[in-house]
Structure formats: structure tokens, C-alpha cells
Amino acid sequence: MIRKFYQTHRKTFERFNYLLLENPVLERGLTIAPVIVAATTVKNGLALSIAFAIITVCTITATYFIPKQVPYTLSVIANALVASVFFIPATMLVDRLFPGAVFQLGIYLPLLVTNSLIIQKSFSRFHQAPFGQMLVQLLSAAGGFFLVTMAVSVLREVLGAGTLFDKPLDITFTIPALTLPFGGFLVTGLLAAAVQALRLYLGSAERPRKKR
Amino acid sequence: MTPAQITGQFTEAVTQAVALAATVIFVRNIIFTRAMGISASLFVLRKEHDHRLFCGVLTLISTLSCCLVALFNRSLSRLSGAYYLRPLVYSLAVGVVYVVVLLAVTRFLPRHIDRLRPMIHLAAFNGAVMGALLLTGSRNYNFFTYLVYGLSTGIGYTMASYLISLSFEQLQSEKIPPAFRGFPITLLYIGVLSLAFYGLIGHGLST
Numbered sequence: 001m002i003r004k005f006y007q008t009h010r011k012t013f014e015r016f017n018y019l020l021l022e023n024p025v026l027e028r029g030l031t032i033a034p035v036i037v038a039a040t041t042v043k044n045g046l047a048l049s050i051a052f053a054i055i056t057v058c059t060i061t062a063t064y065f066i067p068k069q070v071p072y073t074l075s076v077i078a079n080a081l082v083a084s085v086f087f088i089p090a091t092m093l094v095d096r097l098f099p100g101a102v103f104q105l106g107i108y109l110p111l112l113v114t115n116s117l118i119i120q121k122s123f124s125r126f127h128q129a130p131f132g133q134m135l136v137q138l139l140s141a142a143g144g145f146f147l148v149t150m151a152v153s154v155l156r157e158v159l160g161a162g163t164l165f166d167k168p169l170d171i172t173f174t175i176p177a178l179t180l181p182f183g184g185f186l187v188t189g190l191l192a193a194a195v196q197a198l199r200l201y202l203g204s205a206e207r208p209r210k211k212r
Numbered sequence: 213m214t215p216a217q218i219t220g221q222f223t224e225a226v227t228q229a230v231a232l233a234a235t236v237i238f239v240r241n242i243i244f245t246r247a248m249g250i251s252a253s254l255f256v257l258r259k260e261h262d263h264r265l266f267c268g269v270l271t272l273i274s275t276l277s278c279c280l281v282a283l284f285n286r287s288l289s290r291l292s293g294a295y296y297l298r299p300l301v302y303s304l305a306v307g308v309v310y311v312v313v314l315l316a317v318t319r320f321l322p323r324h325i326d327r328l329r330p331m332i333h334l335a336a337f338n339g340a341v342m343g344a345l346l347l348t349g350s351r352n353y354n355f356f357t358y359l360v361y362g363l364s365t366g367i368g369y370t371m372a373s374y375l376i377s378l379s380f381e382q383l384q385s386e387k388i389p390p391a392f393r394g395f396p397i398t399l400l401y402i403g404v405l406s407l408a409f410y411g412l413i414g415h416g417l418s419t
Contacts, residue, residue, distance in 0.1 A: 029251040029395060033339055036247040072333070073314060077307035080337055084300035091296060102295075107346035110299040114342045116251050120334075181245055182410060185403025189396050197391035 006202045015133075018140035021199050025148045026192040030116040035145075035152055036184030038108040042165050045153030047094045047101035048108070052149075053142040054090040055112050059083040060122045060138055064131065072123070079122060083113040117141060152187050229360045236364035239413060242340045243372035244406040246347075249340030253373045254398065256334070257380045265327065267373055269313075270335040271366025274344050276309045277302075278362025281345055282355045289352060302345045303337075310336035340369050375405060 006013060013021075024030040031052065039045045059082045066075055091109060095102045102109060117126075126134045158164055160178030162171040177183050242248050249270075256266045281302060288294055288301055310332065317328050335341065344365040348358055376398070383397050392400075 027395065029254060029399070032250055033247040033343075073311060076333070076337060077303070077310065080303040080307065081300065084303045087299050088296045107343065110295075110346055111248070111339060111342055113299045113303060114337045114339060116339075119337045177407075180407075180410060181247055182403050182407040184247065185399050185406055189399030189403060192399060193391045193396035196394075196396055200390055 003202055003204075015136055016140045016143075018137055019144045019147065020195060021202070023144040023148060023195060024117060024121075024141055025145060025188070026195045028116075030121065031112070031145065032188065033111060034105070034108040035149055036188055037181050038105050039149050039153045039156065039184065040160065040179045041104075041157045041163075042150070042153050043098050043101055044104055045149040047098045047105060048112075049142075049146040049149050050097065051087075051090045051094050051109055052112055052115070052145050054093070055083050055086045056115065056117050056145075057138050057142055058086045059118050060126050061135065062086075063122060064127055064134065075123065076119060079118050080114055083118050087113050148188070148191065151191060152184065155187050156183055225356065229356070232357065232360050233364040233367070236361060237368040237371060238409060241368045241372055241409055242343060242365050243369060243376075244402065244409040246343055248343040249338045249369055250402065252334055252338050252340075253369075253376060254395070256373075257377055261331070262327065263373060263377055264370075266331045266335060267366070267370035269328065269331040270338060270340060270369055271363065273306070273309055273313060273332070273335050273338075274341045274366045274369075275359065275362035276313070277306050277341055277345055278348060278358040278365075279355070280305045280309060281349065282353070282358035285349060285358075286352055289350075298346065298349050299342075302342060302349065305345070306336060306341060340365060372405075376402060 018024060021027075025032055025035055034048050034052075039048060059079060062082050063075070063079050066078060070078070087110060091102055094109070126137060129137060154164070156178045158169065158171070159175050160183060161176070162169055162174040175183070178187065236242075240246065243250060243253065252266075252270075256263050284301075288297065291297060313336075314329070314332055317332065318325055321328065344362055348361050353361070379401060380398070383401060384394055386393075388397055
């Protein structure tokens, strides 16, 4: 039933594909480093998602207006510089909302300025689309990053540290290794497999039911 | 300064450089422990580009960028808002190296420009390059240490990419369940390698 509904409304769903089925993190591993290493608590996950949304959406929207005649090399440098400017208010906001998170995220917050969506996909995907469509795609991508980061953060904080929002939970056994990069690869890999399974299920033709 | 003192200082510098390089390549590997630059490495493998060429270009850009940043990082660190300004200054530094490398290749290796240009575009603002700068940025190392750090980051990236490339074909195999085939199983594979490299930090067994 879900598959039939998806296939009937495929065009509508495809506008928001970056949210889940073509999620930038789970499909190609774009911007995967912060998720794997730094998304170990819900606080970190929220801080990362907010910073990512501000930096990526604002940068790609602003650089949309760079004339197409500007050489690719200069456009890439301009993208990185514009992202670095948006990094300043984004970090200030994150620091105000989640005190201490900026320190905990370390280099993974400034690393967002050179994420693959800004450096590569802005030219090959986002800037190719009409402005309104690009905004929808960008917001979907930011939403997709939020979903993945939160899923990874919650799983790792609950199962790895036995806490949620830094508050201890009544869990007897924890798996501390989940808070290591190894755990990040494992959880993200399993999520990527789940999304790939869903993509294959929704894309495939419905099997005829066996008659009893 | 006596010859013995000069020899002693030289030996100490070399020992420190080797220790730092070994740490950056194995213990703090840019892919296995920092997860940086994975998407670019997988992209090169997927598109069947020259993997060694890409890693070579990335090593060159990472080393040159670290050397350039070493020239002004002490002054940058003295500023009150250094944390906020670092990405801007480092992006500018990488941008300069990016343009210089492109111009140098165009000038001196015109026959190879078509092969090299896409690799330079992909390597310049790679997470591994920016990561190396950010990792060294908060510490006031000397020029030599920056040089070793940049070079070791590139070597570590090359080694990790090579290990991924060894199994890349098998990870796309039909024998793997469709849900895991390709990217998901590659992440799990990198995770297992990451755990193995994590072991280099060393843990004693409880008795």
C-alpha cells in the first residue's frame, strides 16, 4: 500500500528526495565526518544540524547569484569564503543555544564550511535548478542532515553512554564503543542500509500475491 | 655549537618528525579516526579515476597549505576572535594553493592538464585538507612540524584510500544483500578498519 501510494505520487515525493531517499549523508557519504565523529550526544547533534542548516542554506542561496561566467575555480573559492562568513553567526548562535557544544564539536563545526554540498553539489545540482526549486531542495537536504544526525546521536547517546540530553537513563548495559568513530561508521552504515532497502522497496514493481 | 650538539639536535628533530608522522598516519588517520575526505575517495573509486594520482594531488595540496598557514598562524592565534576567523583565513590559504597548483600544472605539465585538473578540483577543498589545517591551527607548531603534518596527512589518506580500494570491487558484489550492497557495506568495512586502527592507541586487558 505504501509502495503504491509512493509510486502514484512519485513526482511530489521526488521534490523532497534529499530528506530521505537521496539523503546526502546516507546515499553518497557527503558531510559524513561530523555525523560519524561528533554526533555522539543529542546536544551535539542539534548543534551540528543548526550550524549545517545555516551555513549550507545561506551559502548556496547567496552564491546562486554569482554570474555563471565566473571561472569554476574562483566560484569554488568564493563558495568557501562565503561559507566561512556564515560560519561566524552560526557558531555564535550554537554557542548561545547549547553552551559548551562548540568546544565539544571541536574542528567538526568549522569543517562544515567545506562540506561537499557547498563545494561540489552547489554547482552540479543546486545552481542548475530554478531558484524556488533550489530552495526546496536545500531545505530538504538540511532536513535530511537533521534526521540522520539526530538518529545517530540518539542511538549513540542512549546505547553508548546510557544518557539522553545528558540525563542518565535506567539502562544497565551500555556499549561505550558506539561513541567512538567505529560506532559512528557502524550506526551510519546500518541506517544507510535501511534507507537503501526502503528505496529498493518503493522503486520496485509490486509482486503479484500468491493464490492459496 | 659543537658538532656533537648539532648531531644531537638533528637526531632529536628527525626522531620527533618520525614519531609525529607515524601518529598522524596510523593512530590519528584522517579517514579511519577522523572520517574526513571519505566521500571524495569513494567518488574517485566509483568513477574509476586514477586513485593514486588523486591521492598524490591531495598530499601536495595538503602539504603546501600547511606550509602556507605555518607562516601566519602564530599571528592569527593572537587575535581574540581567532576561532571564528580560522575557517575564513584557511579557506583563503587553500584557495591560493589551489590557484597556484592549477597555474603551475597548466604552465609546466600542459600534456597532463586534462587528467590533473579534475583531481585538483576535487582535492583542493577536500575535508582532509581543511581538517589537517584545523587540527594544527589551534597549536603553535613550528614550520617543520606543519610540513610533516601536512605530508603525513596526505600519506595517511593515501594508505586508507588504498585499503578501501582493495575491497571496493567485492563490496559491490551481487553476493551481498541488495540493501547493504555498495555504500552501506563500505561504511561498515571502514568502521571495522577504524576499530583495528583504534587498537594502536593501546589498551591493557583487565586481569
